[in-house]
Amino acid sequence: MKNNIKFIAFDADDTLWINENYFREAEHAFCHLMMPWLPHEKTAEELFKTEMQNLKLFGYGAKGFALSLIETAIRISDGKITGGHMQKIIDIVKRLLERPVELLPDADEVLRTLKNKYALVLATKGDLLDQQRKISKSGLEGYFAHIEIMSDKRPQDYTRLLRRLGSKPQEFVMVGNSLKSDVLAPLEAGAYAVYVPYPIIWKHECTQEPRSPRYYKAEKLRDILDFLL
DSSP states (O other): OTTTOSEEEEOOBTTTBOOHHHHHHHHHHHHHHTTTTSOHHHHHHHHHHHHHHHHHHHOSSHHHHHHHHHHHHHHHTTTOOOHHHHHHHHHHHHHHHTOOOOBOTTHHHHHHHHTTTSEEEEEEESOHHHHHHHHHHHTOGGGOSEEEEESOOOHHHHHHHHHHHTOOGGGEEEEESOIIIIIIHHHHTTOEEEEOOOSOOOGGGOOOOOOOTTEEEOSSGGGHHHHHO
């Protein structure tokens, strides 16, 4: 792989910095708030159902999550949710958006090590304003030759990214924690992919590992240096 690659793209959330933990905390707070109407586990199921229905309309990220919280609250309370409860839901989302950016171990070192040999790309999906905030606060922005905030990560989205970079698929590798978004989609676009698992994964992103000569797995981010140096 390393003999072909010119561009290394990194996912951001849960690859370079913590993200899913904060969403889980927000979900837990919401489920606790809704306990007068449904048990915690049932509320979580209803929220996930709402999120899946809304993805095409709201996309990924904190603001779409907020709208799904509100819609779920109205539905499971049969419209009896109060203004006070709504304010608490808004406060949950505000706390989520105000969380600090906490880098994962080795993120800075890995980017610094690879920067002089490859063109580094940040390829993340989610809410534009929130992702821009996290990128700015991360201190990692200067490592990247190109930053792409994507509405989704489907094969056609990677094909468009490759076109913008002027890269052939075999010159590009995607590194990330989601098998669905960071592995299967770039593989289908003809690129390489490196999977770096994160302990917590949103179930929408769960799927089976692929069998492909262009697929690699690293137990931790620093291990990608073994493939690329």
